[in-house]
Amino acid sequence: MEFGSIDELEGALRDADYLPERGLSTALYLALVLSKPVLLEGEAGVGKTEAAKALATVLGARLIRLQCYEGLDVAHAVYEWNYPRQLLHIRAAQEGTVREEELFGPEYLIRRPLLEAIDSDEPVVLLIDEIDRADEEFEAFLLEVLSDFQITIPELGTISARRRPAVILTSNRTRELHDALKRRALFHWIGHPSLEREIEIVRIRVPGIPERLASEAAAFVRELRGLDLSKPPGVAETIDWGMALNALGRKELDAEVVRQTLGSVLKYREDIETVQDETLSRLVGEARAASAAR
């Protein structure tokens, strides 16, 4: 799928139930046109990972995801040899008849996400999730892969991408990334969406939710973000909460139902304690007022 303008891409993303703000559409569009990776940063739960999924959908591409963590290494990110199979093969063959080359051939190779993405004939969106959690050594390696789009396996030689995957990197900024990596990528900061957009997102993701409920829930979450919380809720939490409220058959928000369901919005005990009693009633009042004022 090719897109001739930002508007076209934005329209397709909307059809795939993903509502990007203009900045994000621009970033994704430029990533495709300039064939550069995009680095998406933002608070947890603002839809960074979702953006990659939606892009894969509209491109008709396969989404390959590499989840980063401390200690992630080549064996888990790129490839690994299938040792048990190799051993069995040596055992099964007659002594002295196995050559090293056949043992380290493609059939004994376990392909991990990066190799999959480079060595693919179909279009691919490569999501490198939470790159800030990987070690710096891995980041340097990744930089190499993203500059040449090729991977060298000593036993097999160099494998180059026949078509470049669209690459999306996400970071929660637990540490600053290398400048070299940042220079190579387009950078976009995703903030919390506007009230209008968040209501729209909830209504799309929670089918059948009454408009008033969606609007009051989104407004309440917005109020929560204004408080001093350890983990302010993201859009993902608003959607979860909308589902819970809708499942309870609610038409609107009141202090009682908020108290019962607060656990799907706030995930820390201290945060839930902060939002009790008067605070909770006050916020419900303000959210309803904000929602009514739309």
Add this chain to the structure above:
Amino acid sequence: MAAGDAIVGHVVTFGRVLHEAGLEVGPGRVADALRALDSVDLARQEDVFFSLRQTLVSRRDELDLFDRAFSAWFLRAPVLPPVRTRHASETVTRVGESPSERLRSQGDEEDADGDPLELGASGHELLREKDFAELTGDELRHVRTLIAQIAQMRPQRLSRRRAADSRGTSLDVRRMIRRSLRTGGDPVDRPLRARKDVPRKLVVLCDVSGSMDSYARALLLFLHAVVGTGRGVEAFAFGTRLSRLTPELATRDPDAALDRCTEAVVDWGSGTRIGASLREFNEVYGKRALSRGAIVLIVSDGWEREDPELVGREMAKLARAAYAVVWVNPLKGNPQYQPLAGGMRAALPYVDRFLPGHNLRSLEELAAVLAGIERRHAA
């Protein structure tokens, strides 16, 4: 395209404006920006804005600067271009008596004196014991090299990556298979691998309020040396508010680094709001998990101008995320010292190691503690 040249000129100049305002905008980025503008509708201001921002900026803390520059340059809004505002703020810091100024004037005196102080072994000893508050400019310069050596000791953690090691504990299967070929598939030889040690994250929060002034220079030198030991070190200064100093301290030359720090810290020599500063840290950086698994080193005398209870609350949060919390208090160098200051008392329950930091010897002790620190057993 006909309008092309004008746009190229515009973007190149804008790139230069950003560069002067402190953003790193190289020719590669400008080229990307031009390619981006080539593929969007130039009549849509929003698209032009994002295209430029996504190609020219790569850090969140630069977004604000970019936004101001963009409105000044492209929209001709009635705001000062960021270059000027920056100069203006610099002038403001220089009007007040900033430590950098004091340092600089001391540097001049040193030059007038001629040769830097030569110290024998006994001189070293004396210097090691001397309180930082009593150091002269010359001595401080000498202390600098010693501090750099001390800072080399960094706490380690085990990496998940494994390297060949004959005393290792896990099997290097790839190598074993290769070798077993010679023995008909029997793994006679068993090569081993082990995890490597890598430096553990270190976060330093240094009090630069008025009461800490006489120690701040030496401690900043220490910070500079620690930041110089590699990545994974984050440094902050606080008085009434928090300033991140990591980029400023990354300069190789200690004098230049100290100058840049004093420019970056707006509240040098002010009062202390430890609780509020810790809260700012927890909120902005703790949420980014900067402190998770890190050793957090707080350097402060514990004089809290405001509510000590807030100090306790924020220390609790910090301690929960951190691997260990070390508090360095220069006043502890005095044998008669009792932690009576409210902020200090509130913080102590969450502190794993409480150390003095008033002279070189105590910094050595600190470095040894940092290198060998164990995770606390009970919170």
